[in-house]
Amino acid sequence: MSDLASCYSFKKRKDSSSQDEDYVFKAASGAEYLLKLKTLSSTKEWDDVLTGCPLLQNGKYLYLILQKQGDDNALDVRIGATMAAIIAEHLKEFPDSIYIYDPETSDGKELKRKGKFQRWFDKYGVSAGLVKHEISIIEEGSKGTVVSFFAVLCRGNHPAGEEITKEITQFYNNIMYGTDD
Numbered sequence: 696m697s698d699l700a701s702c703y704s705f706k707k708r709k710d711s712s713s714q715d716e717d718y719v720f721k722a723a724s725g726a727e728y729l730l731k732l733k734t735l736s737s738t739k740e741w742d743d744v745l746t747g748c749p750l751l752q753n754g755k756y757l758y759l760i761l762q763k764q765g766d767d768n769a770l771d772v773r774i775g776a777t778m779a780a781i782i783a784e785h786l787k788e789f790p791d792s793i794y795i796y797d798p799e800t801s802d803g804k805e806l807k808r809k810g811k812f813q814r815w816f817d818k819y820g821v822s823a824g825l826v827k828h829e830i831s832i833i834e835e836g837s838k839g840t841v842v843s844f845f846a847v848l849c850r851g852n853h854p855a856g857e858e859i860t861k862e863i864t865q866f867y868n869n870i871m872y873g874t875d876d
Contacts, residue, residue, distance in 0.1 A: 702776040705730075707784075716755075718781045719762070722771055729760045730781050735795065746874040748862040750855055751847070754793035755785075779819035786823075786850065793859065794848040800841065809844045816846075826851045828863045832870060843870075 705720035714734040721727050732755040735741050745752045759778065786792055798808035809831075816827050830845040847863055849856070 701773055702780040703773055705777055705781055716785070720777050722774060724771065727762045728774065728777075729762045730778055731756070731758050731760065732785060732794070733758075743874055744866060744869045746869055747865045748869075750793060750859055751795065751862050751866055754795050754847070757782075757794045757796045757848075775815045775819065778815070779823065782825075782848075783823055790850065791853060791855070792849070793853075796846040796848065798844060800843060805842055805844055809842075812846060816848075820848065824851050825849065826853075826856075828860065830863065830867050830870075832867075 703720040703722060705718045708717040708719060709715075714737065716732040718730045718732075719727065720730075735745060735754050735756050736752045738756060741752075741756070759774075782794070796812060798805050798812065816825070820827060825848050828847040830843075830847075832843040834841050834843070845866075847859070847866075849859055853859060
């Protein structure tokens with residue numbers, strides 16, 4: 696991950712009352728970002744789809760939030776490098792971490808986010824030794840076709856790699872067909 700030398704400096708914030716972790720950084724434009732690593736088991740809206748997936752339940756929900764509007768420049772490559780550096784630091788402390796990326800869908804830009812995430816993964820994830828499992832769900836709704844995209848990231852040599860793959864299948868089935876509970 697040689698491109699990480701060009702990342703922004705970041706700070707880790709941890710709430711002692713939770714397992715969630717936040718990392719904050721400021722871009723050259725003045726925009727302030729928050730990268731949240733939220734423990735999925737503390738997120739109620741994931742309960743049903745994670746039934747039967749204990750490894751994923753303990754995973755981290757990964758999302759980037761523009762906290763303070765500056766000149767948000769989506770083309771700033773240092774933002775991607777900073778996200779990769781944060782994940783690399785987190786993996787040093789917690790090498791068996793699993794991350795789930797679920798892009799925002801409310802504005803209809805999820806396919807653009809999927810492409811951007813793929814470019815980010817190609818540039819940083821592969822060289823970090825991460826593997827990516829994708830789930831794409833296409834549904835017809837009252838507003839037309841809705842595409843939901845999820846990515847599960849973990850180290851390629853994760854000791855529970857086979858079990859993670861099984862849980863991803865269970866996760867997909869829970870989303871598509873519901874759970875028996």
